[in-house]
Structures are given as structure tokens and as C-alpha cells.
Amino acid sequence: MIIDAHTHIFPAIFRDKRSSFFDDEPSFKMLYSHKTSKLEGVQNLIQDMDADGVDVAVVFGFPWKNPDNYRRHNDYIIEAVAANPDRLIGLSCFDPVSSEGAREAERCFKSGLKGVGELAVYDSPLTDDIILRMNDVMAVCRAHDAPLLMHVNEPVGHHYPGKQAITLKQIENLINRYPDNKIILAHWGGGIFFYALLKKELKEALTNVWFDTAASPFLYDPAIYKTAGSIIRYDKILFGSDYPLIKPDRYFREIDTAGIEPEDMAKLKGDNASGLFHHRGH
Template identity: 25%
Template sequence: MYIDIHTHAFHPKIAHKAVDHLNSFYSLTCSGDGTIANLLEREKEARLEKCVVLCAATAPAQVIPANSYAISLQREHPDQVIAFGTVHPGYENWEGELARLKAAGIRGIKLHPDFQSFWLDDPRLLPIFEAAQNDFVFEIHIGDRTTPDKNPSCPYKLASILRQFPGIRVIAAHFGGYRMWNHALEVFAGNHFENLWFDTSSTTPFATPELAHKLLNAFPRERILFGTDWPLYDPVEELARLQALGGLSDSEMEVIMSNASALLALNNEQGKSQHDH
């Protein structure tokens, strides 16, 4: 099954505002309008069967509405959408939210330290990782600022978490470090963490063919997941760009497109196994 592991869709009432914010923050023009209808239309055009829609609460007060929206998206589009919910270290009843997400069949949690205004090494996150690691895959935004010590999310902070929680399953967004790919290569290449995956989102618009080859060859091919970061970038264009830049054969592309299916199936089985015991 071909899956886009990294997309965003917003409630119709705020989609326009959210897209305007992304355009301003990243100095670009988003490819999509931010609505679920437009997202599913573009995924169909790219012949992708499912997409993971990531919801993140930018403040503690938004945790419940963000998760309610994630649950509703998955419920309304069960054949096309896998929704990831969110937590925030400033939200006190995170245990209740984890239970609500699990009961609703949500398989993953999105963290975006930069937009959520916390640092990835915030000690308040540690009990959340401990409690959530058996039931959820974490998709974590990594990168943005080129200097690690001024960056809320960087490869070094993620590596520390992976060492503390060897069983936690993490997808490091943007090949492990948006605009920090040299640091991602330094930390993760040849030092393979057992439960770490990388998505391809928001990389090919900036990567040279040389960098694309380095990234694709630095990590085990079965740990690379196709992601677009829609509405920033379009699935059809991202597929073409990844294939061209990476010089990937059709069979190699097929592996990358299919890896998410295996990860999410594995997660589901592990969650069931833990629950049964």
C-alpha cells in the first residue's frame, strides 16, 4: 500500500488562515488549500492510497480540539486517512488524552516543538514518552535553525531521547533535520537506532542531487518513508522530484512508498500485544 506519511489538513473554518501562516513562516506559496477534500484529491492524482494527517496543538488549550479533529478525520475517511493526534507538555491531563486517542484507534502522535513552543529536551516530555511508546508511533519535526543549541528540535536532542527510550518508535521528519541535513548525517548515518524512521518531506525542494544521494544512502532503505508535507508541497510533484534527484529506480521507489504500511501495521500489532498482556 502506498502511503504519504506526512500531511496536514485543517478544519475548513481555519484552513485559509493556517495556509497563510505557512506561506508567511516559510516564505513560500503552499501547493494546496489546507482542506481535507483538496488533500485527498491530490493524493488520488498521485495514486497514493492513504495519507497520514498530522494534527499538532500549538498551545495546551488546543490539545483536545486538535485530537477531536484528528479522530473525526479518521472516522469520516477510514479508507484514506490515518490520523495522528498530539500532546503538549504544558497540558496536564495528557494521560487522559493518550487513553482517548488509543480508544479511538489513533496510531501516532505528532510533535512540532517549534510551532508548539517547547524544546524537545523538555523534561516534561519524558513521562509522556514512557507512557505512550507502546501504543503510538511519534512523528517529530526535526530541524529549522542551522545552529543546534538555538534549535528547539535538532538531531542531537532526538538521539538523546532514542537512547533513553530504546523501544520508542520515531519518524524523524524531513530526513532527520530540515535545513540541518549535515547534522542529521553526522548523528544518524551509520549509527542506526533500532526504532527510527525518516520521512522525505520538505527536503527535495532544497536538496542538490549530491545531498539527496547522501541522505538516501545514509539510512537503511526500509527506514525511509515517502512524505510530502502537504499543503506545502504537492504529492505528484514530490514523487517526481524525489525520483529524479535520488536517481531511484521504480523498484526502489516502490519500497519507499510501501514502508509506512509495514511500520503502521507493526505498530498496531505491538499495541494489541501490549494490551493483551
């Protein structure tokens, strides 16, 4: 079973009237103001999954600052999952420092969603204050034994829309602050998995951490699959396409030529996500 663990879908109001939300949502404007930035709905996602051979997708919205926006978006995710229970796993999404975030996460869990994410802070480093303000949301996730997907990125290299000013130390602070939470670090965790080779500290800190591959073809050489698998084990890698940014077949071509054993390939393409999200499949 192939599970795409990182996809974004939007209801019609955000797709059709995106510019009307730019003034109050600067992060949304930063990511989606360009005409080539795609916003897709659930029907297109399902069609593309069928075309690309993806069995199940983890779907979520956007970390809106306005509670009305994120509630509306989460309602769309809830409805999409309810209409496609065998094809979709839903996460709730909101501004990670929203005072209503924990309440919204609980509401969405009760409505059938399986986790929280992709949370992101695009306009700031991942400061200690932001990490502490995520405490209540993390507690809700622990109560439901559910993962939280966090946007992070590599702290070096070229700039691109959505790349925040983050350090590896800040990512370490996040996972150390919530060692009992299941945390998925998007975009290969900004490369922090490499430091699992350290003899002290970080290897243990990464016990409850997974890494998704979102945007990998834009960021890393295909050798990253085998390199990461040798350091953190293939059990901790989740295929995620960042749909609709990159088509899954581009990932599959890289994975298929990376020299990975079939058993390990099955883990990262879907088995790991199936276990993490308690998804039984068809």
C-alpha cells in the same frame, strides 16, 4: 501502494477564523499568518490525493498550546479517519509539554488513531527539560506500539518560518532518552542520519528511528535520497509531502530521477509506512 506520511489538515473553524487564534497561539501565528500559508480540510486532501496518485495519507493537526484547541483538532482527525478508513491514518497532536498530552494521546488511540505527531517546539530549542516532559506521552506510545513523529530541522543554513534553534546533540538526546520508542524524525531528521557513519554510538541509537522527506524539495538536493538510503537503508525513509506545502508530484519527480532501485523506491513511497503504522491497505 503510495502513502504520504506527513500531511496537515484543519477543521473549518481554524481555516476560516485563523487570525482569531493568533494572540494565544504564537507558533500558529508564526506559521500561518501569511496569506499564502495554506490551510486545507479533509475533502481537499482526498481530492488532491486522487489527483496525485496517493493511496493513503497520514493526517494530523497542530501542536496547539490550548487543550481546547488540540482536542477540537484531534476530534476532526478522528472523524476524518472514521469517514475515510481506507485512505487516512490519523495521529493525535498537541503541545509536547502539555500536562494533558498523555491523556489526550490515550483518548485518541481509543478512538482509532495510530500514533502521535507532528509534535513540535517552535519557540525553543529541544532542551533536556522538554525531552523529559515528553516521558508520559512516550510511555503511552510504547504501550500501543505506535510511532511518534517529531518536528526537527537542520541546525545550519537559511532561516524560515518553523525552523527552530535546535542542535544535533539535542536530537541525539531525544532518541537516546527513548530508545524503545518508534520515533519518526521529520524533515530528514535535520541531517542526523549522516552520523550513522560514526563507528560508535549513533548507529545503534537510530535502530528505532525513521526519517520522513517533508519539505525536502525546499531544503535538499535530490541526491539526498540515494545518499540517505546508502547510509541508513531505504527501510528507514518515509515519503512525506508536508501537504499542503508541496505537491507530491514534485517529490516523485526527484525520487524517480535519483537512481533508486524499484524495490527501494516502493519501500520509501509506502511500504515502510504501511508496516510502521500497521496499515493493511485496500
